[in-house]
Amino acid sequence: MTTTPRSPRLLVLSTVILAVVGGVALLGVPHGQQPPAPATASAAAAATDPSTAAVPPASQPTGPRPPSPASTTSASSTPAAPEPALPPHGEGPAGDRAIQRSLEESWPADLPADDERELLAAGRALLRADATGVGRAKWPEVFPASDQAVVPGFAAARFRIQAAIARRDGSPDKAVVHLVWAGMDRGGTFTDLRISDWHFTRESSKKGASTWTPQPRT
Template sequence: MSTRQSSRLSGPALTAVAAVLAIAGAGLLAVSASADPSHHAAASRTVVAQPRDISLRPAVTTPSPSAARPARPPRSGHAAASRPPAVRTRAPATGGALPPPGAGPEADPLVQDAMNRAAAGNLAPATARHLVALAKAVWTADVTGAGRDRWPGYFTDPAPSTVYTRFRIQAAAAGRDPEHPKDVVVRLVWAGADPAGMFLDGRTAAIRLIKEGPSWTPVR
């Protein structure tokens, strides 16, 4: 009777003991695992590894727009390398430039010198001087009325329609006409005051001359 009761009580008791032992074993395993130094070292390596990997990554910086542009060479050096030096010229001392307006009779030789340089030079010097003198006389008669009777075929009116005062011829030069080689054209620069009193120098005129027999005659 007592043997049967002890056997019946031993079954549940054994089951409970087995459960307690299983729980205790799991707890011991957990405690032993947590107490293992290698486990702590592995855990510490896992925790430390992540920031170490991040810290070892190379830093990437984006340069500012001003730093990314290549430096430009200085303007002064660039200009000196690409531009040729300025060359200054001056008029020759013999009178290559015309004087300013209103310079007066003292400047007329400069005007004459400029006209000599521009002349064709296709006449003998003696012929050129003779024809220049003739053209000056014709033009003086044209603008002042004095001496028109010398060339009645050239002047149809005995008196000019416009009379200039303070008249002077500044310069003159003669040359053959390229389109009419037998004709000579004398170009003049003159000064004078019109009937309203306005005085101007640097006025221009031209007289055409043709040879009739031994003499030269002005024609229009």
């Protein structure tokens, strides 16, 4: 398909019309004022790019404000977290008092003072005999002859009872002595915060006196 060439007269007429329209537009602008320049590509990009938006003054920060003196004071006056009830392993004799206090607070006393003293003395002696072999012959019902010949598992010089309490064991005629202790075994390893329980039963004699009898270990 071919295209008919445009007439020279038509091109001249189009040029004249464009010149007239341009002159009329210039006449509409007030004297001494330049016509507005067309928007450039950079201006259009600035209008659409959020990173080029107006930045607020430095005197009006948009981030979080620092705490007021009142809030700072309240934060600094907050009490510290409570210390752990038991001392860490390896604390030594300095931590024994804290262990004793923790036992007494978690298991309130429920025995007469005389019974408690008797039970504590017997429980301590039984634990020492069991761990070190010292005094096993005093309780043949607890440590039979076969047990008395066994080599002690812990050195008597490195044995220490850290804390002990005596409490009822479900009945007024039954009690348990709860002991926490430390010692060095035959392999040379020292360990503290060990736990042992010794159970007792109250027995009455023909004369009416009652004593606490230790029960064999099971």
